[in-house]
Amino acid sequence: MAIVIVVAAIGLATRGDDAPPAKAAADPVIPTVTAAASDIANQLGPRDQELVGIGAKGVSIHRAGGRRKVVALTFDDGPGKDTASILSILKQNDVPATFFVVGQEVQANPGMVAQEIAQGNQVGIHTWDHADMTKLSPAKQQQEIVDTQNAIINDSGVASRLFRAPYGAVSPSVIAAAEKNKLLSVLWEGDTNDWQRPDANTIVQRVLSQVSPGTIILMHDGGGDRANTVAALPTIIKELKKQGYGFATVGDLVVSDPPTSSDMSVDGKGVSE
Numbered sequence: 358m359a360i361v362i363v364v365a366a367i368g369l370a371t372r373g374d375d376a377p378p379a380k381a382a383a384d385p386v387i388p389t390v391t392a393a394a395s396d397i398a399n400q401l402g403p404r405d406q407e408l409v410g411i412g413a414k415g416v417s418i419h420r421a422g423g424r425r426k427v428v429a430l431t432f433d434d435g436p437g438k439d440t441a442s443i444l445s446i447l448k449q450n451d452v453p454a455t456f457f458v459v460g461q462e463v464q465a466n467p468g469m470v471a472q473e474i475a476q477g478n479q480v481g482i483h484t485w486d487h488a489d490m491t492k493l494s495p496a497k498q499q500q501e502i503v504d505t506q507n508a509i510i511n512d513s514g515v516a517s518r519l520f521r522a523p524y525g526a527v528s529p530s531v532i533a534a535a536e537k538n539k540l541l542s543v544l545w546e547g548d549t550n551d552w553q554r555p556d557a558n559t560i561v562q563r564v565l566s567q568v569s570p571g572t573i574i575l576m577h578d579g580g581g582d583r584a585n586t587v588a589a590l591p592t593i594i595k596e597l598k599k600q601g602y603g604f605a606t607v608g609d610l611v612v613s614d615p616p617t618s619s620d621m622s623v624d625g626k627g628v629s630e
């Protein structure tokens with residue numbers, strides 16, 4: 358907790374470097390990535406540059422191009438009490454996934470993001486407190502993203518390059534906020550609605566009935582009891598492998614199989630929920 362307070366104070370202190378326009382001056386605090394974290398947040402590797410390049414088109418993607426029989430498993434709202442079980446299953450099956458984490462849960466579960474990344478998974482930003490970003494001012498949108506980026510960097514030493522809006526609620530201003538922070542906005546195509554806690558077999562069947570090459574599949578490792586998702590995951594992986602599918606993080610999937618114009622949108626349209 359002490360670290361976070363220090364981080365917030367540094368963010369406040371460095372804000373003056375970026376002279377805001379007169380109108381924005383009335384906003385509370387526009388956080389910046391902390392001095393210590395900013396180098397990391399601004400360092401873009403080759404894959405990062407490609408992801409950010411796609412995001413720079415002002416769009417959200419909801420799937421990859423479909424040229425390769427590869428899918429991306431994604432887990433939102435963690436880390437939480439079921440995250441370790443999900444990581445263990447992924448490791449046993451040598452499958453990578455992408456975790457869209459909530460900043461306050463990163464803070465409450467230290468070491469989990471570091472473990473996710475160390476295991477070969479990718480981590481994305483899912484706001485600090487699961488906010489509907491479309492209802493927030495630009496300053497608050499910025500704070501949701503930067504505070505979560507800081508929490509991820511503090512935990513793992515690695516910056517995120519992905520953003521997923523809670524509820525899939527995006528607008529041009531939300532996408533612009535992600536873009537400003539060098540993040541690609543990622544939605545999904547295959548939705549299991551596992552957060553409603555259907556039984557494990559139903560979750561498996563929803564994945565298998567919606568999957569196609571390039572699908573980004575939405576599940577949850579936090580936000581409530583995810584025992585049924587944990588129970589479904591080994592079968593999901595086994596059945597997809599049996600059908601010849603490979604698995605990649607969202608970043609690797611998108612870079613190796615770029616989305617076409619019909620795989621992205623400016624307002625989330627086209628996302629099946």
Ligand SMILES: [Zn+2]
Pocket residue numbers: 433434483487523524
């Ligand atoms: Zn969520």
